[in-house]
Amino acid sequence: MRNSRESSSFPMFSKLSLHLFYPKRQWIRALFYLCIIMYVGLCYVSRKHLLPLARMLTNNKTIREVDNEHLKFTCIWSVVDRREKCKPRCGHGYFGLYGMTKCQPWLSCEEIDQLKMRGGIGHHGYVKEIWRSHWNTFPVVVKKLRRNDIAGIVGKDGYFKGIDLMKNFFQPSVLLQLVGHCNDVIVTEVHPLLDAQDIENRWKEYPTYNTVSTRLGMCITYVDILKVLQSGTDGKIYVQCDAPSLNKLTQQFLITEDFRLVLSDVDSIETILLNGTNRRLIKCTDWGELHGHFSAPEQLWPYNESFQADKMPLYDEKIEIWKIPDVCLFFLGEDPSAFLVKRSLKNIHKQCKNQDPRKRPSAEEVLQVYIRVLRDVVGTTMNVTLYSSQQDN
Structure with a gap:
């Protein structure tokens, strides 16, 4: 009777588990065990990608x-x-x-002289040489003006102007961090993912992060940098003139280790001085006459006669707004998953391409649309940390 009662009280789920873990047919049993092994193996192989993504x-x-x-x-x-x-x-x-x-205080000339160059890094600049080095075990980048090159001679004034901007900019978080400088040598922090021109190669190296939200996030940080540069907080509006093509512009930005952007090349930044409602406008003529659809219409030579830089009409920061759609579409890439995002941005991008610069939106207006699309279309729950919202000491 005791055995009978124990048999009748045996839980039903235990019988079910016996059928699951000990199937009668050998081929079913082998297939079942194979699936378990493959699942455990997949979890082990992908753990290094899944954990940081979850973080x-x-x-x-x-x-x-x-x-x-x-x-x-x-x-x-x-x-x-x-x-x-x-x-x-x-x-x-x-x-x-x-x-x-x-x-630590910026490195002095004596400290910079002790740095040892350890090979070139990324794309060497047209005006400067770029080298790897270390300071107290911390990796740094050393940049030197090409003294014996015609490019260095021509670009010298812009090079030193860029150093002054890195030293004195009111919100340095959007710029490559300065570690030290001495005459025509500057030392900066390192961004191992290099410049944004190679973004597609970075996606191949880190496929886990190749998502629509990360790609749109790069559009957001790009426009956020423009917002900071054009805010006029210190009585100045800064415009990047070293960008006659998409390829050249993306070389001016480095990719951070959390897939954001930081402006690295400020040699050709032009300044619009603000004095109440008055503005001192600019023109970017270092590259000579500009052609094509990437540059804003007001940057193109408007007369039938031969190009003369001194006769080129002046313009303002809205030349940067014109380029935003091209830059963002470059970051979004050709993946079909970005189709809805591109369609959602179509209207604001059309406004950016207005022939009349006065009718183009501000960087702030574009930024708000991008953030809304990130939330409503992409559906991410992550908050966006903006450079323009940070208060630097």
Whole structure:
């Protein structure tokens, strides 16, 4: 009777589990075990991609700020190192690299002379040479003016003007961080993903992050940088003149380790001075006469006679707005998954391409549309950390 009661009280789910884990036919059993092994193997192989992706998706921001007594730190999730990295946020005349616990004064000439060059990095500039180096075990980049090259001689004034901008810009987070300078040598932080021209190669190296939200996020950071440059907070509006083509423009921006952008080449930045409602307009003539559809209409030579730089009409920052659609479509790429995003941006992009620069939207207006599309069309739950919302010390 006891055995009978035990048999009748045997849970039904236990019988079911016996059928699942011990099927009668051998081929079914072998197939079942093979599926389990493949599942465990897939989880093991993909764990290094899934974990950082989950970290990015669960974080509200790709950039995190940490307060430690009187010092603030900026922390990111690095796709290169697959871990969180932090660096101190420093005031004017100081720098902070990832892994540092405190800010350091800009490197002096004596310290820069001790740096050892360890090979070229990325695309060498037309005006400058670019080298790898280390300072106190921290990787840095050293840039030198091409002294014995005609390009260096011609671009010298812009090169030194770029150094002054990196030293004095009111919100340096949008620019490549300066580590030190001495005469015609500058030292900056490193961004191992290199410039935005090679973005498609970066997607191949880090396919987990090749998503519509990440691609649109790069459009957002690009327009956010324009917003900061054109805000006029310090009485000036900054316009990038070294961008006669899409290829050349994307070389001016570096990709950060959390797939954002930072402006790296400021040698050809022109300044619109603000004086109340008055503006001192600009013209970008370093490249001579411009052609094609990438440059804004007002940048093209309007007369039938031969081009003369001194007779070129002046214009303002709206030449940058004209280029936004081309840049964003470049970041979005040709993947079919971006179709809905492109369609949602069609109206604002049409406004950017208005022949009348006065009727083009501001960078702020474009930025708000991009953020809304990221939320409503892409459906991401991540908040966007904007350079323009950060308060640098």
